[in-house]
Amino acid sequence: MLDTLNFRHLYYFWVIAHEGSLAQASERLDLAPQTLSGQLASLEQAVGGLLFRRESRRLFLTDLGRTVLGYADEMFSVADELCQVVQSAPEDRPLKLVVGVSASIHKLIAYHLIEPALTLDRDVQLTCRTARIEDLLRDLARQQLDVLLTDRVPLTDAGARWHLHELGQSGISLFAAPALAQRLTPGYPASLNGQPFLANALDAPYLHQLTRWFSEQGVRLKVRAEIDDSALIKVFGRQGQGVFAAPTLIADEVCRQYEVACLGHVEGVTDHLYAITRTRQSTHPAVEAICRQRITARR
Template sequence: MEQLNLRHLYYFWVISREGSIARASELLDLAPQTLSGQLATFESAVGGRLFLRERRKLALTDLGRMILGYADDIFALTGELTDTLQLAPADRPLTLAAGISASIHKLIAYYLLQPAMVLKRPVQLECRTGRTEDLVLSLKRKELDVVLADRMPGLDEHGPFTVHPVAGSSISLFAAPALAANLKEGFPDSLNGQPLLANATDAPYFERLMNWLSLQGVRMRLMARVDDSALIKVFGRQGYGVFAAPTVIRREVCRQYEVEHIARIDEVQDELFAITRGRKLAHEGVRAICMDPVNFNALSTDLDR
């Protein structure tokens, strides 16, 4: 079957719901003979009987039950679409498909997306996490409306994109309580020889952190590279090493992962970007994200009050 005839599928769906051709023909305003002929054509197309007659009633065959499951999903969605199209354009939900680099902490991602979620128009948000390079390819294929990233991919090879700086935060260091207790005093010299957990060694902030440590005459031992913002904190909680995270979320990091804040390093900043297709921001949700950037350092001060 090269192409499914949706009208025939709809007739089959109504017959299944009504339980008889007679009742379905009344609902569809078709003659019973016409509807029977349409059903026969559909059965020929799908390669099997869809109904059996049992005691003057129609009973679905195994093939009929399988197709009915798909038809239920299809016509439930078309019903939702019909309801949505009946709304005034300004009242229709706005779909926003956002890609988020896996190394971005989920609370940070929430702050970045929040401007789009408070629009007067309702927003249906779809989020996808992954490697920045893969997300940018999805953006090029128009599967995503925006990509939130903490590093700059090679954009030239993918197509015309625009990069919007949306946030920045100083970096703080964290560790399990037993390890942190020995590192707070005498910081940063106390870090010498201590184990370090890295989000990703190609992340710009990591290079800045290593440069800052080098300037302080500190040399740490790289224990692991974990390109997932949540998993690295789990390793840190278990005492495997010191890890870095944006200062703005330090209270949440300490609470959720049962670690302690060692120190804030204002000289090391984590910069975040929104990547979009082209220069014009036609999408209302994307425009809110890019044009209303979050001041994370100010937010961090507010959270400490």
């Protein structure tokens, strides 16, 4: 169909439909009515049916005509937007940014990492996609993402082409609902022994360090739930279902937003944060803003 559909003929049809007659459309397009009539006939042949009924020198859309007009309205509306964009100065054009966010990253952390891109002098049209890093790396390779945010270094793939940017690191703290935190604070961290724990089911890298730290402290927690969504873990924690871990970088926001209390910092456990791009140097201003930031929060 695309091989036989002439988009100029479609545009003529669109003008005729909105003007209501060949005569008015010919004035707008500066074409002879006979020429328009011939172009319309060619389009009707291409789509396989009449687009107008002619009654008393007036044109009325057929069912097929109304269907074609609906699509034409969408197409030429988008085309008009495109013309406005390309005719504007480069610095005035909206900057599209598609960010892949590894599902294991805390949502508040993800916002902090993306925030520099939102402070540019240009409008940024942001799209965020959350998934496992393996899926996001495929999307990055297919140029469906501009940048990928993650908390782990991907396994090396000889055929993969990507570059890793270190964005910083954060210590890890433990949190619980206020009543549970008040009970556990005296004697922390020994008081954690036997307490329910809300674990990240996506096996965030810092969990291995955290498990070792618990063992060194002689603490054995009971895993109450394994949850693959960092925000949902905090909701369970707010309801008193157990202790959970989160980066110290967002400790104040976690306490305020989820109405929990911080039990304490975990010594020697660190969450590393990275951005992954297809090339070492990106020409995308928003990606550059994300990749050149450095964050650190140990306590």
